[in-house]
Amino acid sequence: MSSPVLFAEGLRKRFGGYYALDGFDLSVPAGTVCGLLGPNGAGKTTVLRILSTLMRPDGGRATVAGYDVTRQAAEVRNNIGMIGQQSTVDDILTGRENLALWGRLYHLSAANAKRRADELLEQFGLNAAASKQVKYYSGGMRRRLDLASSFITAPRVMFLDEPTAGLDPRNRIEMWSAVRALAQAGTTVLLTTQLLDEADQLADQIVLMDGGREIASGTPDELKARTGGDWIDVTVRNIAQLPAAAGVMARAAGGKLQTAAGEHRISAAVADRAHALTDVTRALHDAGIDAEDVTLRRATLDEVFLLLTGKDAEEVEAV
C-alpha cells in the first residue's frame, strides 16, 4: 500500500494553559475524504491549521504529500488548497475576477489565470454567475467559489474547515456533491465538521475528536457498529407510559437507553438484531403499552458520540 498523503503522529499544540491538541495521530490514504468530527474546542481546526502550515505544532510531526509541515512548509503549500470557516472571496469582485486574482497568486500568467478561472467556474457550476459580483451570490455559491479559488492548481490535498457551516440544506447538498467530485477526481480531502450527518455523507474515514485527541476512528459504518450497530425506536401514544415503556425496552432489547426530553420516543441499542423487533413489540403489547411506531435502524453518529464521550454532541455544540 502507498504511504498516506496526510500523516500525523503525536501532534501537540498548546494555547496558554491548555492543550488544544494532545497527542493526535492521523493517517489518510490518497484520494479519500477524511472527516474530523467533534464539538467546538475539540481541536479540529488546530489540526487543519498545522497541516496547512498556518501554525507550528509544539510537539509531534506531520507530513502532507510526503513533505514535513514544519521543515518543508513551502513544498506543502505548493500541494494544498484550503478554505477556512469564513468565505475569503471578495464581495465586490465578480466570480471570474476572484478566481483570476487567486490564479495570479498561484503564479499563473494573466492569460492562464483567466482561462483557469473559466474552467473552474464550469467545474463548480458557477458559469451563469461568472460575471456577477459575489455580493449577489447565495451562501452556497459563495462557498463553491471559495472551493474553486483553492483549487486553482488542482492541489493533491484540500483542507476544508466546516465547509457547509451556515448553509441551508439545499446549498449544503450542492456543496457536498462538489466535495465528492473533488475526491472522485483524486484529491485527498480533510474536512472538519460539527455535523454528524455531513461526516456520514462525505467521509470515507471519520476521526472523532474530543479534548485534542482522537477518541475513535473508522468508516462511518464501523463507528456505528461500535455502539452495537442497531437501535430500536419506540414512540408511545401516551407520554405517561414512557417510563413503563423504558423498563420494558431495557429488558427486551438488552442495551443502552436514550430518551429526549419532551418527546414521546425512546431509543434502545439492540444486542440481537434478528429478534429485537418482535421481542420489543411483543413485550410492549404484553405490558399494555400503546406503541404508535416501532422502528429498527442503524445507529446515528450522535449516538456513537454519546457512547464514546459520555457527552451529547448536540449539547456540546450548543455551548
Added chain:
Amino acid sequence: MNGFVEALADGAVVAKRNLIKVKRVPDLIVFSTLSPIMFVLLFAYVFGSAIEIPGINYREFLMAGIFAQTVLFGATITGTGLAEDMQKGIIDRFRSLPIARSAVLIGRTTSDLVNNVIVIVVMSVTGLIVGWRIHSSFLEALAGFGLLLLFAYAVSWGMAVVGLAVRSPEVVNNASFIVIFPLTFIANTFVGTTNLPGPLKAFAEWNPISAVTQAARELFGNTSPQFPPPDVWPLKHSVVASVVWSVVILALFVPLAIRQYRKAVAR
C-alpha cells in the same frame, strides 16, 4: 533576488485587489478625499484667522503641516485593512499560498501609498484654491511630495505590525487616533514651536513629524526668513532628518511586520 522580484509581483496582485475595492465602492474614495478637503478648509479659515506667522501667509505655512498629518492618518489604513483581512480569515488563506511572506504586506502598503497619492492630489488642489502657492522649482516640489509619501509609507509598516497584533479594525482605528493625533499636534505642523512649554517644546523639535513638515515647507518654498526653524539638528537639516527617520522606521518595522505576519493566525 528572484524571490524578491516574485514577492513584488505577488504584492502587485494584492495591491490591485485592494485598489479595485476603492474603485468599486465609491463611498470609500468620497470619504477619504472629503476629510482632507475639510481639514484644509477648517485649518485655513478657522486657525488662519487667529494665527499669525511673521513674513508668510498662514495658509502657505499650514499646508505642509496638513499634508503631513493627513498622509499619516492615511497610513493607518494599513493597520485597519490588515486587521479586517485577518478577521475575515483572508490572511489565513494568503498564508496557505506558496507566496513570499512579505508579498501581502508589500501589496497592502503599496495600495495605501496609492491612496495617499490620491489624497495629496485632492488636498493640493484645495490648497491652491484657498491661496497656497509653491514657490520652489517643480523638482523641489516633487521631492517635497515624495518625502511626505516616503514617511507615510514607512509609518504604514508600523501600522501593519499594530494591525496584525491587534486583529480588530475598530481597535486599530481608536489606538492609532490616540497616538497620531497628539503626535501630529505636538509639532510644528500648525503653529511655531518656540512658545511651547519646555518638555513639549523638546518633544516637538525632535518629533519626526516636525522634521517632515519642515522639509516639505522648505521644498515647497513655504518658509519665512522672519520665522526660521528652531536651532536643533533635525529641523536645521530637515530633509536629511526626514529621510533618516523614514529609513530607521522601515528598518525597524519591515522585519517586525513580516515576523508578525508569519505568526498571525485568525481566531
